[in-house]
Amino acid sequence: MRLRRTVTSAFGAAALVLTSLGAVAAASPAASGEPCGFYETGSDAFYRHCTTDGSRVVIKVEVARARDYERCVARGTTWLGSARRIQGAHYTGRTC
Numbered sequence: 001m002r003l004r005r006t007v008t009s010a011f012g013a014a015a016l017v018l019t020s021l022g023a024v025a026a027a028s029p030a031a032s033g034e035p036c037g038f039y040e041t042g043s044d045a046f047y048r049h050c051t052t053d054g055s056r057v058v059i060k061v062e063v064a065r066a067r068d069y070e071r072c073v074a075r076g077t078t079w080l081g082s083a084r085r086i087q088g089a090h091y092t093g094r095t096c
Contacts, residue, residue, distance in 0.1 A: 034077060038089040045086035048077045058094040062087040072096035 036050035047059055056074045063069070064087050071078070080086045 037091070038080075040083040040086075043083055045080040045083045045089070046077050047073055047080055047089045049073050049075050051075045056096050058092045058096050059089045060092050061089045 034046075034048050036048050038045070038047050040046070047061075049055075049057055049059075051057075054075060056072050058070050058072055060068060060070050061080055063081075064085055066085075070092065071080075080089060
């Protein structure tokens with residue numbers, strides 16, 4: 001009886017650890033291959049909001065030869081425009 005409880009506890013603990021690791025891997029930026037925050041590809045500019053709480057945040061988008069603007073973005077990747085036009089974007093510290 002004692003052996004059965006020990007084995008069952010060990011399997012339960014292992015399952016909990018593996019489930020936790022799977023949740024961390026699914027939420028990590030490396031899992032999608034895209035970084036969090038502002039990034040560019042060869043021709044496009046993007047902002048990726050990495051969150052697990054479903055929040056929406058305000059980012060400031062810096063534009064070449066035009067007025068900068070703020071934008072509310074949800075979880076995931078948002079296309080900002082041409083990489084030649086967009087110089088950067090950053091989180092303003094506010095939610096929306």
